[in-house]
Amino acid sequence: MSGKKDIRMIDIIERIGKTSINATRSFRDTLSFAFTIILKMFSKNSYSSATRMVLINQIYFTSVQILPLFIGISIILGSLLIGIVFQIIKTLGLAEYLGRILMGLVVTELSPFVTVLLIALRSSSAINAEIAVMKVNKELNTLDKFNIDVIDYLFLPRVINGVISVVLLSALFSILTLTSGLLFSKLMFGMSLDTYSNVLLNSANFYDIVISLVKCCTFGFFITLIPIRFGLHATNDLTSIPIAVLNGMVDVFIAIVLIEVLSLILSFI
Amino acid sequence: MDKELKDFAAKNKQNLGLVSLDVPLISNLNVWVNIALIKQYHQNLPDDKAELLVLQYLRVYGLEHIANKQTSALTNKERFFAMLIRAAMVMDSIIVIDRPFKIIPDVPDDRFIYNALNIIYDSFKECHIFDYTWFKDRYRMIYVEKG
Numbered sequence: 255m256s257g258k259k260d261i262r263m264i265d266i267i268e269r270i271g272k273t274s275i276n277a278t279r280s281f282r283d284t285l286s287f288a289f290t291i292i293l294k295m296f297s298k299n300s301y302s303s304a305t306r307m308v309l310i311n312q313i314y315f316t317s318v319q320i321l322p323l324f325i326g327i328s329i330i331l332g333s334l335l336i337g338i339v340f341q342i343i344k345t346l347g348l349a350e351y352l353g354r355i356l357m358g359l360v361v362t363e364l365s366p367f368v369t370v371l372l373i374a375l376r377s378s379s380a381i382n383a384e385i386a387v388m389k390v391n392k393e394l395n396t397l398d399k400f401n402i403d404v405i406d407y408l409f410l411p412r413v414i415n416g417v418i419s420v421v422l423l424s425a426l427f428s429i430l431t432l433t434s435g436l437l438f439s440k441l442m443f444g445m446s447l448d449t450y451s452n453v454l455l456n457s458a459n460f461y462d463i464v465i466s467l468v469k470c471c472t473f474g475f476f477i478t479l480i481p482i483r484f485g486l487h488a489t490n491d492l493t494s495i496p497i498a499v500l501n502g503m504v505d506v507f508i509a510i511v512l513i514e515v516l517s518l519i520l521s522f523i
Numbered sequence: 524m525d526k527e528l529k530d531f532a533a534k535n536k537q538n539l540g541l542v543s544l545d546v547p548l549i550s551n552l553n554v555w556v557n558i559a560l561i562k563q564y565h566q567n568l569p570d571d572k573a574e575l576l577v578l579q580y581l582r583v584y585g586l587e588h589i590a591n592k593q594t595s596a597l598t599n600k601e602r603f604f605a606m607l608i609r610a611a612m613v614m615d616s617i618i619v620i621d622r623p624f625k626i627i628p629d630v631p632d633d634r635f636i637y638n639a640l641n642i643i644y645d646s647f648k649e650c651h652i653f654d655y656t657w658f659k660d661r662y663r664m665i666y667v668e669k670g
Contacts, residue, residue, distance in 0.1 A: 302563060304563035304564040391547060391550060393549045396548075400540075400541075401536070406564075
């Protein structure tokens with residue numbers, strides 16, 4: 255009896271060990287791939303007319319095509335959240351902290367998080383599937399045979415696009431939400447445009463903006479890098495595409511949560 | 524044959540312009556971007572000039588209309604021409620056609636390939652065709668070196 259229990263215990267420990275080793279290896283590989291991409295990003299030789307064309311197309315697909323949906327969601331979600339926040343501020347009598355709460359909540363936390371979720375849902379999954387399909391169709395082999403570096407031509411523009419798109423769309427979300435805050439501030443606190451702008455400007459903290467910017471860049475970098483890496487895991491079988499997308503998207507969400515937690519810890523230090 | 528092709532490709536990697544089903548056109552790019560990509564990447568040719576160059580090549584085959592088509596919409600012959608022009612975009616190109624009758628199965632003999640190559644003969648340095656020995660009889664115009 256005790257022998258069987260021991261064996262089961264050893265099995266469980268082995269499984270935990272294997273999972274931990276795999277997770278650590280995956281994390282190490284992601285960081286190593288990230289390092290390669292960063293090195294390429296700062297190399298002049300990585301940029302050609304073809305790379306620029308891909309970058310422009312990617313920015314169009316990620317940041318421009320999504321605009322109507324993004325603006326709609328930003329207005330609805332932003333107004334809703336601002337409404338709730340203003341209600342709480344009024345109930346608790348925290349009107350003097352209005353600007354600080356808005357800047358801290360909307361600019362530093364809410365905007366990057368909502369933006370990254372929307373882009374991850376739409377573009378990360380598309381990138382993951384695209385790279386996996388290219389792998390299955392031997393299109394990556396095509397690039398190799400014509401001496402085209404896949405990192406320069408395929409990966410780099412997508413990662414740069416991720417960074418640019420998250421930063422720009424996050425800024426747009428902040429602007430739209432803070433603008434809807436103007437309406438609520440007038441309705442609930444009778445604030446004028448001048449007073450509202452002054453409250454916001456006085457509460458704007460350079461450190462908050464830097465953290466927000468760094469967070470957006472990190473989000474944008476990893477939500478495009480991870481799908482690319484997992485897309486490359488596809489084999490020659492069509493059935494490997496959904497598996498690659500599924501694994502990639504799970505890791506994207508883990509990365510989003512990790513970055514969010516890390517940025518929160520950083521902002522409290 | 525595969526080994527011979529691999530060895531040849533490895534020896535001429537820098538100038539290789541491969542026409543093969545194993546080196547397909549990229550499915551999320553249209554025809555002209557697929558072809559222009561080589562010059563844009565290796566010679567940093569601006570996209571407008573690259574597009575004009577590709578259109579010139581397509582025009583000599585009477586295929587200007589396929590420039591903006593997606594690769595999935597191409598016929599076998601159109602796909603072959605697109606792959607051939609892409610191969611010719613490589614600088615000092617050594618074009619290698621791998622099992623051409625697999626790409627254009629509806630063509631009876633090598634006259635079609637010969638004519639296609641003849642039209643752009645000044646755009647490549649050499650051309651080599653690799654095929655199975657049992658297709659030897661289908662080659663009448665092109666010099667057959669082995670089997």
